[in-house]
Amino acid sequence: MPVVDLAATSRRALNAMLHALPPDTNETHWQVANPEGGHAIAAGLDAPVTVEIRGHVGYYCGGMNKRATIVVDGNAGTGVAENMMSGEIRVKGDASQSAGATGRGGLLVIEGSAAARCGISMKGIDIVVKGSIGPMSAFMAQRGNLVVFGDAGETLGDSIYEARLFVRGAVKSLGADCVEKAMGAEERGLLAGLLQRAGLYGAASPDEFRLYGSARRLYHFHVDNADAY
Amino acid sequence: MDPMPPAAHTRPRFSATFDPYTISEIQRAAATGIYDIRGGGSKRRLPHFDDLLFLGASISRYPLEGYRERCGTDVVLGTRFAKTPIRLRIPVTIAGMSFGALSAQAKEALGRGATAAGTSTTTGDGGMTREERGHSKTLVYQVLPSRYGMNPDDLRAADAVEIVVGQGAKPGGGGMLLGQKISARVAEMRDLPEGIDQRSACRHPDWTGPDDLEIKIEEIREITDWEKPIYVKVGASRPYYDTALAVKAGADVVVLDGMQGGTAATQEIFIEHVGLPILASIRPAVQALQDLGMHRKVQLVVSGGIRNGADVAKALALGADAVAIGTAALIALGDNDPRLEAEYEKLGTTAGAYDDWHEGRDPAGITTQDPALAARLDPVKAGRRLANYLAVLTLEAQTIARACGKSHLHNLEPEDLVALTIEAAAMARVPLAGTDWIPGRSSF
Numbered sequence: 001m002p003v004v005d006l007a008a009t010s011r012r013a014l015n016a017m018l019h020a021l022p023p024d025t026n027e028t029h030w031q032v033a034n035p036e037g038g039h040a041i042a043a044g045l046d047a048p049v050t051v052e053i054r055g056h057v058g059y060y061c062g063g064m065n066k067r068a069t070i071v072v073d074g075n076a077g078t079g080v081a082e083n084m085m086s087g088e089i090r091v092k093g094d095a096s097q098s099a100g101a102t103g104r105g106g107l108l109v110i111e112g113s114a115a116a117r118c119g120i121s122m123k124g125i126d127i128v129v130k131g132s133i134g135p136m137s138a139f140m141a142q143r144g145n146l147v148v149f150g151d152a153g154e155t156l157g158d159s160i161y162e163a164r165l166f167v168r169g170a171v172k173s174l175g176a177d178c179v180e181k182a183m184g185a186e187e188r189g190l191l192a193g194l195l196q197r198a199g200l201y202g203a204a205s206p207d208e209f210r211l212y213g214s215a216r217r218l219y220h221f222h223v224d225n226a227d228a229y
Numbered sequence: 230m231d232p233m234p235p236a237a238h239t240r241p242r243f244s245a246t247f248d249p250y251t252i253s254e255i256q257r258a259a260a261t262g263i264y265d266i267r268g269g270g271s272k273r274r275l276p277h278f279d280d281l282l283f284l285g286a287s288i289s290r291y292p293l294e295g296y297r298e299r300c301g302t303d304v305v306l307g308t309r310f311a312k313t314p315i316r317l318r319i320p321v322t323i324a325g326m327s328f329g330a331l332s333a334q335a336k337e338a339l340g341r342g343a344t345a346a347g348t349s350t351t352t353g354d355g356g357m358t359r360e361e362r363g364h365s366k367t368l369v370y371q372v373l374p375s376r377y378g379m380n381p382d383d384l385r386a387a388d389a390v391e392i393v394v395g396q397g398a399k400p401g402g403g404g405m406l407l408g409q410k411i412s413a414r415v416a417e418m419r420d421l422p423e424g425i426d427q428r429s430a431c432r433h434p435d436w437t438g439p440d441d442l443e444i445k446i447e448e449i450r451e452i453t454d455w456e457k458p459i460y461v462k463v464g465a466s467r468p469y470y471d472t473a474l475a476v477k478a479g480a481d482v483v484v485l486d487g488m489q490g491g492t493a494a495t496q497e498i499f500i501e502h503v504g505l506p507i508l509a510s511i512r513p514a515v516q517a518l519q520d521l522g523m524h525r526k527v528q529l530v531v532s533g534g535i536r537n538g539a540d541v542a543k544a545l546a547l548g549a550d551a552v553a554i555g556t557a558a559l560i561a562l563g564d565n566d567p568r569l570e571a572e573y574e575k576l577g578t579t580a581g582a583y584d585d586w587h588e589g590r591d592p593a594g595i596t597t598q599d600p601a602l603a604a605r606l607d608p609v610k611a612g613r614r615l616a617n618y619l620a621v622l623t624l625e626a627q628t629i630a631r632a633c634g635k636s637h638l639h640n641l642e643p644e645d646l647v648a649l650t651i652e653a654a655a656m657a658r659v660p661l662a663g664t665d666w667i668p669g670r671s672s673f
């Protein structure tokens with residue numbers, strides 16, 4: 001297994017090595033030591049490999065990831081897994097702001113808590129947070145699913161489109177156009193599947209969660225047409 | 230001649246404050262309860278390039294021969310950090326206009342015309358289309374707050390990346406695309422439900438402030454292996470500081486868009502009342518570059534109401550490295566064509582004033598997603614018209630540069646210019662014509 005020590009090798013060299021991997025590479029398991037909070041570590045990967053990062057990472061770890069599995073054995077800075085397309089990113093500690101921002105696919109698991117704007121503008125990604133999430137999370141969330149075991153901060157799901165938000169704990173407040181919705185068999189099945197994929201099946205029952213989504217009242221501009229009545 | 234009214238009566242007198250347009254807007258607002266949304270840029274008279282004149286050659290300045298002597302027009306953008314800078318034959322680029330706002334045919338036509346003329350096109354708020362990538366030799370990929378359609382493959386397929394902080398028509402505002410234009414294809418590219426009135430974000434989702442922007446730029450460089458130039462586009466509002474901060478954040482190119490700059494759809498009140506005219510913005514931006522020792526190292530592209538070769542030459546003389554055009558490019562493709570007058574009338578407007586680009590009913594097939602309307606635009610012919618227009622802009626700018634004795638458009642300088650008004654003199658920091666006076670800089 002290749003081990004890249006960022007105390008001795010530059011981030012540029014690490015990312016260049018990972019970008020150069022052919023799709024059928026035999027080097028499928030990488031370890032990164034001494035990340036020291038560096039930014040954009042393992043950003044832009046596009047190969048079915050696993051990259052284990054032993055320590056804390058800075059901004060945009062695993063940004064725009066495709067296919068790779070990235071495990072952060074520590075905390076992650078702003079924008080972990082931003083715009084992820086596919087694959088999986090797992091943060092064993094906490095994540096800072098904008099975790100999974102604009103993600104279009106794949107799975108992001110945060111075993112600790114996530115700060116403000118978790119899942120902002122998400123576009124198809126699935127995010128599972130074992131702890132709580134900060135304010136303004138799922139702002140303008142378009143597609144995908146956000147599962148939160150703990151609590152959600154203020155204005156959850158403001159201006160939300162078609163994303164689904166499952167929260168087990170308390171929601172401080174809902175943002176504009178975000179409402180609680182009834183959870184049917186379909187949503188319960190979906191949630192069970194997400195918990196399974198996140199390796200958290202059994203950690204909580206789908207019945208303990210509440211579902212939030214769009215009231216769809218902001219989908220069209222309101223025109224009064226006073227003279228028509 | 231009207232007969233004189235009886236002395237006892239006055240003629241109807243319109244108010245300068247409540248002029249007929251203002252009154253009609255109040256009436257429209259009262260009837261609908263919604264602000265006016267439209268396309269295009271600021272329509273009111275603003276200090277602009279027309280308020281500047283070139284001095285030309287005289288006894289103390291030697292001109293170049295109009296048709297024979299070389300006057301270079303090429304420009305290289307992104308020389309600071311990128312491994313592969315952008316090389317253009319002419320310093321006029323096509324500004325970012327989204328697929329969604331524009332039809333796929335229009336995007337293709339822009340690519341064809343720009344490529345024939347040796348310049349670049351830019352994507353927009355809606356992602357990259359195959360029509361555009363396929364027909365643009367040099368394509369700039371925008372990273373906008375909405376991140377619609379954003380993906381690493383398109384990022385790598387682009388020749389440069391432009392992080393959009395703002396637009397001149399609406400500094401501080403996000404995009405808008407109304408339901409009529411959210412076709413199945415547009416909706417899919419943007420991960421949105423079909424037919425909704427879409428309002429896109431005005432803030433980037435994963436960075437706030439200049440220190441974060443620096444790290445964001447670093448990430449994009451990592452993902453693209455430091456190959457592509459990274460532009461930062463700002464709407465003109467605080468051009469000195471925005472330029473300085475963009476440079477500090479690591480931009481290769483700063484794109485500065487003045488308030489005359491077009492938009493696909495924005496509130497009229499926003500278009501007309503927020504931001505600075507481009508004339509007032511270029512010198513502060515250039516000053517920031519000079520103060521940082523970065524003029525000509527970080528390139529400056531300016532836009533907002535560029536119409537002819539004189540505008541191009543004036544922008545370059547004030548210190549820009551290139552210009553970008555949006556509205557003029559659409560007109561060259563066929564927008565507001567008088568031959569479509571009967572159809573404009575049906576839409577309650579007239580050729581030359583049509584700006585309801587957000588409604589998607591463009592008879593020219595440019596600002597629409599209606600397949601029947603879009604099919605009216607022949608991308609090959611429209612591309613050719615754009616190439617012709619770009620050639621004329623270049624020839625006109627060269628004509629002026631040669632008259633000023635310059636063997637390259639980039640040799641034009643503020644000393645070649647004077648201003649017709651005190652306002653323009655102050656904004657462009659060139660003397661009022663016939664005087665040595667630069668208001669705010671020298672005493673009369």
Ligand SMILES: Cc1cc2nc3c(=O)[nH]c(=O)nc-3n(C[C@H](O)[C@H](O)[C@H](O)COP(=O)(O)O)c2cc1C
Nearest residue numbers: 324325326327353354490491493533534554555556
């Ligand atoms: C139809 C249309 C769509 C536009 N879409 C975008 C966009 O998606 N992103 C962007 O940064 N600017 C957009 N703009 C602004 C242009 O990039 C550019 O700043 C402006 O058009 C320049 O001014 P001009 O129209 O006077 O040439 C758009 C402009 C128009 C006319």
